[in-house]
Amino acid sequence: MSYVPPAELARAMVDAGHSKxxxxxxxxxxxxxxxxxxxxxxxxxxxxxxxxxxxxxxGAALFPVGFCLLYLLGFDLLTGVFTLAPIAYLDRRPGVTIGAVLRNWGLVFVGNFAGAFTVAVIITFVLTYGYSIPPNDVAxxxxxxxxxxxxxxxxxxxxGMATLFLRGVLCNWMVSTGVVAAMMSKHVTGKVLGMWMPIMLFFYMGFEHSVVNMFLFPSGLLLGADFTIADYLVWNEIPTVLGNLVGGLVFVGLAIYTTxxxxxxxxxxxxxAPARETETV
Known part of the structure; x- marks a missing residue:
């Protein structure tokens, strides 16, 4: 499957971060x-x-289909740029400043939220026939x-806050491993196989993904769940974003770049020196 060795893979990661x-x-x-x-x-x-x-x-085994499609189509997730953009800065690539990295993160956050919220509105509308019937089992x-x-x-x-943060760390450790694993092959089959397992793992284990949560929690609020926007931000989204940043940057980006x-x-x-033979008397 045209395996890409680690040294070449690391350079491809830096190139990807620079491009983004x-x-x-x-x-x-x-x-x-x-x-x-x-x-x-x-x-x-x-x-x-x-x-x-x-x-x-x-459900977890089928979830990676979305991640594989978006990666192969060249779309972006906040979790991925958390890992790739900073190592382009550390490599001193032209035009990559701290401000440029933060700008990229901000734009991707806004775009991800807009996409996730759009899906939340459409899905909840469909599940309730325009909010005219009670929520079904999925809702x-x-x-x-x-x-x-x-x-x-x-x-x-x-x-609870520490647990939430650490679940965010573990999540992007796996998700960014999936991003990097896709670069280990030059063929679609190899890329998909590389991505599938870590993405399935994070979803089944219930780790916290900031972008997935941009859909799950607005959906709950639209359906009338018993929590507030403040609850969502303080007790999920913000700590999850911070955990995702640490998990992807420290355990994937910096680890691979450094070594x-x-x-x-x-x-x-x-x-x-060879041991001297002992003389016998």
């Missing part, structure tokens, strides 16, 4: 909108499969997810 930072405002917003929309359509699909079959593993599940993953964390106070781009010289080989 320099992309025009219009193109960044369009790509982020479509990335958020495709990922959250897949999330709606996975929730529907889980509810209708009673099999959460099946009820969306409401319970929103309540459990805001008020549920709040019930545990600081421990495969800024590689330290190998240790000198030390010759060991």
């Amino acid at each position: 930072v320099l992309t025009s405002t219009r193109d960044t917003l369009i790509r982020a909108f479509m990335g958020g929309a495709l990922l959250t359509l897949a999330a709606a699909f996975a929730v529907t499969v889980t509810v209708q079959t009673g099999n959460a593993l099946l 009820e599940k969306l409401m319970h997810i929103g309540e459990g993953r805001t008020l549920g964390y709040a019930e545990h106070g600081a421990a 495969h781009v800024r590689t330290r010289p190998k240790r000198a080989a030390v010759e060991i």
Whole structure:
């Protein structure tokens, strides 16, 4: 499948981060909108499969289809640029400044939210015939997810906040691993195989993805779930974004860049003198 070795992979990551930072405002917003929309359509699909079959593993196994499609189409997610843009800055690529990186993150956040919220409005409208009938089983599940993953964390106070943050870290550790794994192959089949497992893992384990949550929680609010916008921001979205940043940047971007781009010289080989034979008397 035309395997790309780690040193070449690391350079491809830096190139990708450089390209994303320099992309025009219009193109960044369009790509982020479509990335958020495709990922959250897949999330709606996975929730529907889980509810209708009673099999959460099946829903998680099918969820990566959205991620694979958006990646192959060249769309962007906040979790991905958290990992790739900073290493282009560390590599001192032309035009990549801290301000340019922050600009890219901000535009992708806005585009992802717009795409995810658009899907939230459409899906909740469809599930309730324009909010004219009570929520069905899928809609009820969306409401319970929103309540459990805001008020549920709040019930545990600081421990709940720490748990939320760490789930965000673990999530983007896996998601960004999927992004990087796609670069390990030059063929579509290899890219899809590389992406599938870490994306399935994060979804099944219930880790917190900032873009998926841009769909789940607005959907719950639109359906009348028992939590507020403030609950969503304080007890989910903001800590999740911070956790995603740490997970993707530290455990994927910096780890690979440090050891495969800024590689330290190998240790000198030390010759060991052969042991002298003991003379016998």
